[in-house]
Amino acid sequence: MNSSNSPRTVSLIGAPTDVGAGARGASMGPEALRVAGLGPALQARGVQVLDRGNLSGPPNPWLPPVDGYRHLDEVVAWNRAVHEAVHGELQQGRMPILLGGDHCLGLGSISAVARHCRETGKKLRVLWLDAHADFNTNQLTPSGNIHGMPVACLCGFGPQALIEIGGHVPAISPKWIRQIGIRSVDEGEKRFVHEQDLEVFDMRYIDEMGMRHTMELALATLDANTHLHVSFDVDFLDPEIAPGVGTTIPGGPTYREAQLCMEMIADTGLLASLDVMELNPALDVRNKTAELAVDLIESLFGKSTLMRK
Numbered sequence: 541m542n543s544s545n546s547p548r549t550v551s552l553i554g555a556p557t558d559v560g561a562g563a564r565g566a567s568m569g570p571e572a573l574r575v576a577g578l579g580p581a582l583q584a585r586g587v588q589v590l591d592r593g594n595l596s597g598p599p600n601p602w603l604p605p606v607d608g609y610r611h612l613d614e615v616v617a618w619n620r621a622v623h624e625a626v627h628g629e630l631q632q633g634r635m636p637i638l639l640g641g642d643h644c645l646g647l648g649s650i651s652a653v654a655r656h657c658r659e660t661g662k663k664l665r666v667l668w669l670d671a672h673a674d675f676n677t678n679q680l681t682p683s684g685n686i687h688g689m690p691v692a693c694l695c696g697f698g699p700q701a702l703i704e705i706g707g708h709v710p711a712i713s714p715k716w717i718r719q720i721g722i723r724s725v726d727e728g729e730k731r732f733v734h735e736q737d738l739e740v741f742d743m744r745y746i747d748e749m750g751m752r753h754t755m756e757l758a759l760a761t762l763d764a765n766t767h768l769h770v771s772f773d774v775d776f777l778d779p780e781i782a783p784g785v786g787t788t789i790p791g792g793p794t795y796r797e798a799q800l801c802m803e804m805i806a807d808t809g810l811l812a813s814l815d816v817m818e819l820n821p822a823l824d825v826r827n828k829t830a831e832l833a834v835d836l837i838e839s840l841f842g843k844s845t846l847m848r849k
């Protein structure tokens with residue numbers, strides 16, 4: 541597979557909900573990405589685009605947490621819908637792009653990707669681009685918001701109804717994950733990240749070693765049989781350039797660093813599924829964060845400043 545030449549079909553799957561988040565508004569993310577021109581931008585990269593519309597699920601009841609989980613039933617329902625939709629597109633040979641929605645849905649998406657990899661004998665590598673590790677459990681979480689838990693759930697730590705969605709517990713091994721851009725981890729969560737030996741390239745690492753070296757390591761040991769999944773939480777980006785997210789944390793990658801990150805992923809030619817999560821139009825400024833996300837996704841699909849030989 542070549543990152544820029546071979547014909548591919550992508551499927552846009554909207555998941556308009558914020559049931560897992562601590563602020564309302566990520567439910568408007570899918571439409572904001574469409575309005576920012578995601579479909580035509582991908583078509584301009586030579587990609588066929590099928591817009592599958594939006595999934596549906598329960599409304600956000602906006603209730604306090606129960607046993608350390610906020611809206612668990614609703615989160616389960618949405619993740620089941622996402623899982624089936626993403627898995628269905630992969631089975632059809634199309635590349636799913638999940639338009640979030642909050643990041644709790646990374647569980648449904650990545651469990652579907654993992655199931656597809658089991659069924660087709662592929663290796664899986666997950667790049668988790670985020671300001672947060674999203675590795676909380678109900679014991680560790682300060683808020684109960686499940687968008688802070690999907691990575692732990694994928695690794696088998698979470699409520700039964702969530703961790704079993706992919707039909708295999710755990711859905712993935714922590715060894716398959718590379719986290720990039722991390723700069724906000726809760727106290728207990730920090731210990732758990734170390735215990736499980738997650739490979740984290742935090743902002744200090746990127747400051748000291750640079751984005752190029754970071755991505756070389758994050759993308760090392762891939763081969764032609766690897767399915768590369770990118771879970772892009774828009775709060776990965778520095779809030780100066782990307783204000784439209786619920787949980788802004790200063791000190792994220794700059795525009796150029798983010799571009800290099802995306803371009804180096806594109807260069808592998810292995811990108812096979814993508815989540816674009818946590819975009820919150822209620823907090824954005826004239827849709828500029830959605831437009832930036834589209835700009836970066838174009839790079840992820842091989843757009844570069846100059847022709848490369």
Ligand SMILES: [Mn+2]
Binds near residue numbers: 672674
């Ligand atoms: Mn996240």
